Amino acid sequence: MAFGYQAESADSAATARRKFAAGGFDLVLCDIDMPGESGTSLLPWLKEVDPDIAVMMVTGIDDAGTAVSAMLKGASDYLCKPFSLPEVRARTEQALEKRRLMIENRQYQDHLEHLVSERTKKVREGMERIRGLNIKLSHAYDNTLTALMIALDYRDNETKGHSLRVVSFTDRLARELGIEDPALTEIRRGAMLHDVGKIGISDAILSKPGPLNDDERAIMHMHPQLGYDMLRDIDFLEVPARIVLTHQEMWDGGGYPGGMRHEEIPIGARIFAVADTFDAMSSDRPYRAALGFEQVRQELIDFAGVQFDPRVVEAFLRVSEEEWRSIRDHVQSAVEARDGAGIPDELFPRVTTTRE
Ligand SMILES: [Fe+2]
Known part of the structure; x- marks a missing residue:
């Protein structure tokens, strides 16, 4: 000692x-x-x-x-x-003090790192929870939109399930073009709501047998703008609202309401245009039977670069007739099974699955 x-x-x-x-x-x-x-x-x-x-x-x-x-x-x-011994004592005390400070410093640093990692974990858990809630919210929105879409289909379209098929075709085409979520969900919602503005068009015009006169046509042509005005202030529908506004535009500028051309038209609306035409031509109508796939195919080729974005038509042609037919049958049988009372989940693939 x-x-x-x-x-x-x-x-x-x-x-x-x-x-x-x-x-x-x-x-x-x-x-x-x-x-x-x-x-x-x-x-x-x-x-x-x-x-x-x-x-x-x-x-x-x-x-x-x-x-x-x-x-x-x-x-x-x-x-x-x-x-001298006093010198040794002084230097020893100094060295031990330095050691003590170093250990304390390191323990403090470890403590801070531990705190940071705990907080990071909590933040991450919080983010995960928010993400889960967002997904639930997004599903709730989609259910509301689906109900609205069915209501619109009943009022306007001769062919039951038109909107649902168009959403499924739009979804397949968008995937073929390499579009992924979240853009895919936005496009799907835009396709779902495309004709929402027809709520503002009177039944007399909407259901008029025979062709519309110029005034009636002018009113009918207001439906993209009416739809856009209905949706524009809803935060989560900002992109779909743009698709609603531009779904009647044509690649060469001959559409309405803006006479937009080429890439000015949102990609979602360009995809929708092909999907919508495909569905219209390949469905039975009171005045004509459905056209064969070859005829539909030729029509799309003829109007690529005029009404349609050629890149979207190419994407359509890359998908086989069998696959288009199977998408169509799948939607149709689901609609018939539920008689429009509800939409099966698989028709609207989720953004991602929730962990809760
Ligand atoms: Fe429309």
């Missing part, structure tokens, strides 16, 4: 290693010149066994080079012989 410290001595590096390995040391005073292994060779081993150990090198030669090299290898300090 000296100055209140418990000390042990070793007469060689080998003895020091053996004693040190048993543990319980805070500081080592280590001679550089020892019989056998030197202090500078023992130092790295000490630091490896206990990275927090304070090591003070002791030598008879006041050599700055040796001191620097020892400090670089992890020594805390350097004592030259002859030294």
